[in-house]
Structures are given as C-alpha cells and as structure tokens.
Amino acid sequence: MEMETFELERQQSLWEHKVDINLSESGVDPLTLDGLAALGLxxxxxxxxxxxxxxxxxxxxxxxxxxxxxxxxxxxxxxxxxxxxxxxxxxxxxxxxxxxxxxxxxxxxxxxxxxxxxxxxxxxxxxxxxxxxxxxxxxxxxxxxxxxxxxxxxxxxxxxxxxxxxxxxxxxxxxxxxxxxxxxxxxxxxxxxxxxxxxxxxxxxxxxxxxxxxxxxxxxxxxxxxxxxxxxxxxxxxxxxxxxxxxxxxxxxxxxxxxxxxxxxxxxxxxxxQERLFARARRMMRTNRDTFRGWTGRQNGALPYREPRAGAYAFVPFVENGRLADCARFAERLRRNRSVLLVAGRWAGMPGYLRFGLGLEPGPFAEGLRRVGLEIGGGAAA
Ligand SMILES: Cc1ncc(COP(=O)(O)O)c(C=O)c1O
Incomplete structure (x- = not known):
C-alpha cells in the first residue's frame, strides 16, 4: 500500500535549513558536543x-x-x-x-x-x-x-x-x-x-x-x-x-x-x-513563551493566545477576516516573503491553527516573530 506524504516532516526537510529563521522546530535549541562537555561529558x-x-x-x-x-x-x-x-x-x-x-x-x-x-x-x-x-x-x-x-x-x-x-x-x-x-x-x-x-x-x-x-x-x-x-x-x-x-x-x-x-x-x-538538560529546556521554553504571549497580544486579535503547558511550541488559532485562516497558505507565503518557517495546523491534523517553535535563542525567536507580524500586517518584506 502507498504511504501518504508525511507533510510536516516533508516541509521541514525541504525548508528548515534554507530559511533564515526556523520557527517550525518542536524541540529546544540543539546542544553541541562542547555544550555537553560543559555539563560534564x-x-x-x-x-x-x-x-x-x-x-x-x-x-x-x-x-x-x-x-x-x-x-x-x-x-x-x-x-x-x-x-x-x-x-x-x-x-x-x-x-x-x-x-x-x-x-x-x-x-x-x-x-x-x-x-x-x-x-x-x-x-x-x-x-x-x-x-x-x-x-x-x-x-x-x-x-x-x-x-x-x-x-x-x-x-x-x-x-x-x-x-x-x-x-x-x-x-x-x-x-x-x-x-x-x-x-x-x-x-x-x-x-x-x-x-x-x-x-x-x-x-x-x-x-x-x-x-x-x-x-x-x-x-x-x-x-x-x-x-x-x-x-x-x-x-x-x-x-x-x-x-x-x-x-x-x-x-x-x-x-x-x-x-x-x-x-x-x-x-x-x-x-x-537529565535534570540539567531538562532545566535548560524549561528555561528556554518559559522565556520564549512569555515573549510569545506579549507578542500575540499586539497582533490585533489575529492570534488569540493559548498557553502551552509543555513542549517547545505554542499552538494558536490564526484568524483572518473573522474566520480561521488557511494556515498552510500563510506558512508558504511567510516562508517565501520573510524566510521564516512555521507549522500549519493542518500538518498536525488541526487546520486553522499555527504552531510556533519556542525552542530558539531569544534573539532569533524575537526576530522570527517580528517577521511573522510584518507578514500578518502586510508590511514591507524584511
Ligand atoms: C510527538 C513526536 N513524536 C516523535 C517525533 C520524532 O522525533 P525523533 O525521531 O527525533 O525522536 C516527534 C518529532 O517532532 C514528535 O513531535
């Protein structure tokens, strides 16, 4: 039997290393061997x-x-x-x-x-x-x-x-x-x-x-x-x-x-x-979650905030003209116009939502959000 396309993985494989900012990742910023050595490896x-x-x-x-x-x-x-x-x-x-x-x-x-x-x-x-x-x-x-x-x-x-x-x-x-x-x-x-x-x-x-x-x-x-x-x-x-x-x-x-x-x-x-690695993840996720909450509040109701309790991501509805938007189309537009990759809810079985990765370092994370905001607002390309 034919396997259907695993759209989420396919989109990530195609684009995650080509965009400026990857907000599609669901884990925290990967460590290097040197980073592990600093923890005692x-x-x-x-x-x-x-x-x-x-x-x-x-x-x-x-x-x-x-x-x-x-x-x-x-x-x-x-x-x-x-x-x-x-x-x-x-x-x-x-x-x-x-x-x-x-x-x-x-x-x-x-x-x-x-x-x-x-x-x-x-x-x-x-x-x-x-x-x-x-x-x-x-x-x-x-x-x-x-x-x-x-x-x-x-x-x-x-x-x-x-x-x-x-x-x-x-x-x-x-x-x-x-x-x-x-x-x-x-x-x-x-x-x-x-x-x-x-x-x-x-x-x-x-x-x-x-x-x-x-x-x-x-x-x-x-x-x-x-x-x-x-x-x-x-x-x-x-x-x-x-x-x-x-x-x-x-x-x-x-x-x-x-x-x-x-x-x-x-x-x-x-x-x-394990506890030190998990503590690092918790720190990164909480910092970006707070930034994300503040940022969604400034998007004129386009992204009604939903608070994640776990995971290096936030999953929020995306509203355009009073209705849930076609997020796959928006994700494509965002990638082309702003070089930012997001996950469309459809790729996770729930259309009308967007998944934002919370695992990046705060600088690139904030810049990614800025570009998403520009695309939502229809401003000049970054
Ligand atoms: C819920 C879930 N399970 C499994 C995987 C696969 O991850 P890996 O093979 O890297 O452990 C992912 C990756 O995003 C995931 O989100």
Missing part, C-alpha cells in the same frame, strides 16, 4: 568509542539506565532505536494489520496514523478540544469511547501533546488505558515531551502512561526535552515479548543505534545530567 572517552555495531537493541548499560525511568522495568522491557520515530514505526509495523482499527487523539505529530493507514488500517481520529480558558484542552470523551471498539488494535496519544501542549492528567491516562484494556487494544504513548513540561519543579516529572495496563508502550527520545535531536537516539518501553518482536523488526530497518549516540544517551539520561 568526557570528550576524551567519546574519542575512544569504537565506531562499531553495538548490541543491536542498545547497550545493556543504556537499557539498564533507561529501565530506571519506568517503574518495575528491566532491560528486557527496553529497546533503543534511531529516534522515537523508528520506535513508533516499528511498533505500528509489529501491531497493525490490514483491517485493524487505530484510534488516534488529534492534533498530533501524525506519524503513527499515517503509518497505520499505509498498512491498511482504518484510523479513527478523536479530537482534543480547546477549553474556555487559554491553557486547557479536553479530549472529546464521547467520541473517544465511541471510537474504541472490538476492532481497535491500537490507541495512539502524544503525551504531553504535540502540538497543543496539553499534559494528560493521571485520571485521563487511566481512562484511556481502561478503554484499551476493555477491548484488548494496545496503547502507544509517545512521550518525547514528558521532560518538557514548562512549570514543573526540578526533578519532578509529568505522569507517564507506563504501568497503567498490560499492553502499554511508552516511547521517548533525546530529541526534544534533552535538546539532542541529531543524536537520533530514541527508545521504547513495553512488555518483553512485544519488545523482542520489535527488536526482530529492527533488524530490517537500522540494525542498531549509532555507537556514539548510545554513548551520548548514557550520559544524557543519567538522572542528574
């Missing part, structure tokens, strides 16, 4: 890492450290992958067969729904709806309960949610897990932003899906809250028999994580280093 040791095939499911040291992130998990519950995208893809490949149904909470990153459809599944999207106050979103529970049925193989959620920044509460997570358990479905909880909740105190974590049922898969990576997307290192936690099937599938994709990436991941996911 031993570069000399890294120089000595053989560029070999490491154990193809990730080194036992890395998996053991990651197992510590999931209560009751052992290294048999963990598989290291090339980014969380590989973890998502392999999980879908292992689970989904033609005729199966997948329930996806939208908006989201769309990878899982597109991959499942490509494998012949029927994907039922269930919306997260904006609440009355500026930071709340709530799942349409009636639609959710109606969508989950005997043919449901998999329920997918991005938690904390990309792009809304909604952080599912423990009772919401329990309710999703209970619905899955009722019909014997799996839950794929994509938790790459779990370390990127804006207002958590040091050392605190958002609640995860892990432990809320038997068929739970929790996916994460170094890409977002850790600020290391180029390491291309992700992982999944799941029941050992399922993990073994995913590992076997991976023999066909990328075989093993990169040796250097595994070594970097061992450093980054060590609890005290």
């Amino acid at each position: 031993d570069l000399d040791r890294l120089h000595g890492v053989p560029l070999e095939y490491i154990q193809s499911n990730g080194t036992p040291e890395l998996r053991s450290q990651l197992a510590g992130h999931y209560a009751g998990a052992t290294i048999e519950h963990l598989l290291a992958t090339t980014g969380s995208s590989e973890a998502n893809y392999v999980a879908v490949q292992v689970l989904v067969e033609p005729g199966d149904e997948v329930v996806a909470i939208v908006p989201n990153y769309l990878q899982v729904g597109l991959a499942a459809r490509g494998l012949g599944a029927l994907v039922r999207d269930v919306p997260l709806l904006p609440g009355a106050d500026e930071s709340s979103w709530s799942l349409d529970w009636e639609a959710f309960e109606a969508a989950v049925g005997a043919r449901t193989k998999l329920i997918y959620l991005s938690h904390p949610n990309n792009p809304t920044g909604h952080v599912f509460t423990p009772s919401e997570l329990d309710r999703i897990a209970a619905a899955a358990a009722r019909v014997g479905a799996w839950v794929l909880s994509d938790e790459v932003y779990r370390g990127a909740v804006h207002d958590l105190a040091p050392g605190e974590e958002a609640p995860g899906m892990w432990g809320r049922g038997e068929r739970i898969i929790a996916v994460s990576s170094l890409s977002k809250a850790y600020g290391l997307p180029g390491a291309r290192l992700g992982w999944m936690a799941g029941p050992p028999a399922f993990i073994a099937r995913c590992w076997a599938r991976r023999d066909f994709t990328t075989i093993a994580p990169g040796a250097l990436s595994d070594a970097i991941a061992r450093f980054a996911t060590e609890p005290s280093n």
Whole structure:
C-alpha cells in the first residue's frame, strides 16, 4: 500500500535549513558536543568509542539506565532505536494489520496514523478540544469511547501533546488505558515531551502512561526535552515479548543505534545530567513563551493566545477576516516573503491553527516573530 506524504516532516526537510529563521522546530535549541562537555561529558572517552555495531537493541548499560525511568522495568522491557520515530514505526509495523482499527487523539505529530493507514488500517481520529480558558484542552470523551471498539488494535496519544501542549492528567491516562484494556487494544504513548513540561519543579516529572495496563508502550527520545535531536537516539518501553518482536523488526530497518549516540544517551539520561538538560529546556521554553504571549497580544486579535503547558511550541488559532485562516497558505507565503518557517495546523491534523517553535535563542525567536507580524500586517518584506 502507498504511504501518504508525511507533510510536516516533508516541509521541514525541504525548508528548515534554507530559511533564515526556523520557527517550525518542536524541540529546544540543539546542544553541541562542547555544550555537553560543559555539563560534564568526557570528550576524551567519546574519542575512544569504537565506531562499531553495538548490541543491536542498545547497550545493556543504556537499557539498564533507561529501565530506571519506568517503574518495575528491566532491560528486557527496553529497546533503543534511531529516534522515537523508528520506535513508533516499528511498533505500528509489529501491531497493525490490514483491517485493524487505530484510534488516534488529534492534533498530533501524525506519524503513527499515517503509518497505520499505509498498512491498511482504518484510523479513527478523536479530537482534543480547546477549553474556555487559554491553557486547557479536553479530549472529546464521547467520541473517544465511541471510537474504541472490538476492532481497535491500537490507541495512539502524544503525551504531553504535540502540538497543543496539553499534559494528560493521571485520571485521563487511566481512562484511556481502561478503554484499551476493555477491548484488548494496545496503547502507544509517545512521550518525547514528558521532560518538557514548562512549570514543573526540578526533578519532578509529568505522569507517564507506563504501568497503567498490560499492553502499554511508552516511547521517548533525546530529541526534544534533552535538546539532542541529531543524536537520533530514541527508545521504547513495553512488555518483553512485544519488545523482542520489535527488536526482530529492527533488524530490517537500522540494525542498531549509532555507537556514539548510545554513548551520548548514557550520559544524557543519567538522572542528574537529565535534570540539567531538562532545566535548560524549561528555561528556554518559559522565556520564549512569555515573549510569545506579549507578542500575540499586539497582533490585533489575529492570534488569540493559548498557553502551552509543555513542549517547545505554542499552538494558536490564526484568524483572518473573522474566520480561521488557511494556515498552510500563510506558512508558504511567510516562508517565501520573510524566510521564516512555521507549522500549519493542518500538518498536525488541526487546520486553522499555527504552531510556533519556542525552542530558539531569544534573539532569533524575537526576530522570527517580528517577521511573522510584518507578514500578518502586510508590511514591507524584511
Ligand atoms: C510527538 C513526536 N513524536 C516523535 C517525533 C520524532 O522525533 P525523533 O525521531 O527525533 O525522536 C516527534 C518529532 O517532532 C514528535 O513531535
């Protein structure tokens, strides 16, 4: 079966390195090796890492450290992958067969729904709806309960949610897990932003899906809250028999994580280093969020502010002439006229909204907003 175009990734691949300012990124400004060295990474040791095939499911040291992130998990519950995208893809490949149904909470990153459809599944999207106050979103529970049925193989959620920044509460997570358990479905909880909740105190974590049922898969990576997307290192936690099937599938994709990436991941996911990286992300996200809030207030109602609770992005409606605008067209115009890349809500399953990356350094971030403001106002090209 043909795969549909993964529009978000395609647009980013095409343009993110060509524009002056990339506001389409959903993680924080990537660190360099020198930046990691400043946090204590031993570069000399890294120089000595053989560029070999490491154990193809990730080194036992890395998996053991990651197992510590999931209560009751052992290294048999963990598989290291090339980014969380590989973890998502392999999980879908292992689970989904033609005729199966997948329930996806939208908006989201769309990878899982597109991959499942490509494998012949029927994907039922269930919306997260904006609440009355500026930071709340709530799942349409009636639609959710109606969508989950005997043919449901998999329920997918991005938690904390990309792009809304909604952080599912423990009772919401329990309710999703209970619905899955009722019909014997799996839950794929994509938790790459779990370390990127804006207002958590040091050392605190958002609640995860892990432990809320038997068929739970929790996916994460170094890409977002850790600020290391180029390491291309992700992982999944799941029941050992399922993990073994995913590992076997991976023999066909990328075989093993990169040796250097595994070594970097061992450093980054060590609890005290992780906390320092997450603290850096929280600082950057909060600073830009405040700038963004102020800036939206000066856009004459074109971008009614919605406050993200997590993630290095803000997702706001874009109003033109009293109606939600065609954001894909605006994003294209903005890129051509102002050399700024934004994410149109349609690419995340929710037209009429724009996603602004909050992960840049404050200077380029402010300049990006200035150019967006010019384009909204129809001023002279920057
Ligand atoms: C929700 C979500 N999941 C997965 C990914 C894939 O990221 P990576 O493969 O770098 O871990 C992204 C990237 O934007 C994402 O937003």
